Amino acid sequence: MxxxxxxxxxxxxxxxxxxxxxxxxxxxxxxxxxxxxxxxxxxxxxxxxxxxxxxxxxxxxxxxxxxxxxxxxxxxxxxxxxxxxxxxxxxxxxxxxxxxxxxxxxxxxxxxxxxxxxxxxxxxxxxxxxxxxxxxxxxxxxxxxxxxxxxxxxxxxxxxxxxxxxxxxxxxxxxxxxxxxxxxxxxxxxxxxxxxNGMTQIENWEQERLESLYYRRNSTLLQTLINQVWTIYPTEKTSVHETEAEELLEKKRQHRLRFMTIVNFPYDxxxxxxxxxxxxxxxxxxxxxxxxxxxxxxxxEHSEVNMYEKGSSLQDIILSLPWPPDGGRQQASSGEQNVEVNQEDGEFVIRNNNVSIDRRSWQNDWGEELKDFGVDAEIDS
Incomplete structure (x- = not known):
């Protein structure tokens, strides 16, 4: 704190x-x-x-x-x-x-x-x-x-x-x-x-926030990242990539798409x-x-994984999004009070969903919010 x-x-x-x-x-x-x-x-x-x-x-x-x-x-x-x-x-x-x-x-x-x-x-x-x-x-x-x-x-x-x-x-x-x-x-x-890791403390906080948001029940982070691709790279919104988007969303619903395969820190x-x-x-x-x-x-300098190449697969283009890949947008809190249990690599992973997902008030394991690093959270979005 x-x-x-x-x-x-x-x-x-x-x-x-x-x-x-x-x-x-x-x-x-x-x-x-x-x-x-x-x-x-x-x-x-x-x-x-x-x-x-x-x-x-x-x-x-x-x-x-x-x-x-x-x-x-x-x-x-x-x-x-x-x-x-x-x-x-x-x-x-x-x-x-x-x-x-x-x-x-x-x-x-x-x-x-x-x-x-x-x-x-x-x-x-x-x-x-x-x-x-x-x-x-x-x-x-x-x-x-x-x-x-x-x-x-x-x-x-x-x-x-x-x-x-x-x-x-x-x-x-x-x-x-x-x-x-x-x-x-x-x-x-x-x-x-x-x-x-090549991260500032703020960027490490962002990485933890995104991972927490990704594994939340009914998470819309992947859809947000896809929308970011359409906004930043409008020419990539092709029928092929739209089909890929549906496939990625289906994989996410089936818990077959891991966080690290769509979010990669670019400066390490x-x-x-x-x-x-x-x-x-x-x-x-x-x-x-x-x-x-x-x-x-x-x-x-960006890592090779995060270099944008026109015509790449949608998943590779998502990895090339500027940091943070969701644009640092505020997420409205769902108000849900639940615990989510997923199975990953044969092990059960339990995640607590009883915290706000608003970027301005989300806390990491140290209890730190964005404002605790001195950032003016009201304009940094």
Whole structure:
């Protein structure tokens, strides 16, 4: 679920306090007691990388589309607030009050959107938090073990620790571990979506929405996709393709047509290509604080499966539809209260239909709605 603050600056003040509280208290009350000077300098260097990458994630504009008043391909959506056509993968952020190129989500912790131009900075910020908190946790555990092993050696003349150090060890160790765990989970989610699947968080949400809608009882998604083909590619509305449409609809009614055979995410081009799209082609760019992708964020390479070829089968043309293939249209809720049971590949699949199918209020398994990513859902349809 989305986090919001009455005073947006609190979203930056809280992380700054946490970084400073853990980093500097750990150094001056614990690490100086046993770490070598070289290791202390190393810790301060990686801590500084957190500050730098965080600053860049906050201050770098996520990417603003150029003004475009015509859409010759008839595939882009018009943003009434920005008064321009939005390139593919772009959305209007209601908080930043601008359209954002390859928008991933609006982050309250940076008071900024995460998009095409600053996604590398955001990912590097998460990376350096993990490196720093992980390194610190190892050192804190080493210190705790040392103190425990020598707990009987303390005396008036030989004291291996102080009360202040023990207090900060007790506070900072679980606190540091908690931050490491939460940021690591977020980092893995970002890597899984953007690098392994080529998706932003919004696009992953769309994929889950479409799959949920497809397997709903009496789903009309396939018919919507066919109508999209007739709208975008009117010359493909031939008698042959109309016959194919009836056959596909019949297969769907008989539960013989799987979701992945008619909906395929178009921007997933493999691990290295996804890395290049998000972070740039050079490994040096991946760690360089100011490194980023080399394109302009307005057009992206499509996978071969999603390339449109005139005269292809209707099923292949459906796969070539712009993302999202249903046009992101709002679906009226049926109000049904039921559970659907289908059989797929010899296994029974149970799907709960007790949720709204309106795009503006549909929730994924994390309980996230479209607006939770910062998208202005009222105009993004």
């Amino acid at each position: 989305a986090i919001s603050f009455k005073r947006p600056w609190m979203g930056v003040a809280i992380p700054c306090f946490i970084i400073a509280f853990i980093g500097y208290n750990a150094h001056y009350f614990i690490l100086v007691n046993f770490l070598s000077l070289g290791k202390q300098i190393f810790f301060q260097c990686i801590l500084s990388m957190i500050w730098l990458s965080y600053y860049l994630a906050i201050m770098t504009n996520p990417g603003r589309p150029p003004k475009v008043t015509k859409d010759p391909a008839n595939t882009q959506k018009f943003c009434k607030k920005c008064e321009t056509y939005k390139p593919e993968r772009s959305h209007h952020c209601k908080t930043c009050n601008q359209c954002v190129l390859m928008m991933d989500h609006h982050c309250p912790w940076t008071m900024n959107c995460v998009g095409y131009s600053n996604y590398p900075q955001f990912l590097r910020f998460l990376f350096w938090v993990i490196i720093t908190t992980g390194y610190l946790l190892i050192q804190l555990c080493i210190r705790i073990k040392y103190i425990w092993d020598h707990r009987y050696l303390r005396s008036a003349s030989y004291n291996i620790t102080t009360k202040t150090e023990l207090i900060f060890l007790t506070i900072l160790t679980p606190f540091d571990a908690f931050i490491l765990l939460t940021i690591f989970v977020l980092f893995i989610r970002c890597i899984r979506n953007q690098i392994f 081009n493999g691990f290295m290509a996804n890395m290049t799209t998000s972070l740039g082609s050079s490994p040096f760019n991946w760690i360089w604080p100011w490194g980023g992708p080399e394109g302009d964020g307005t057009s992206f």
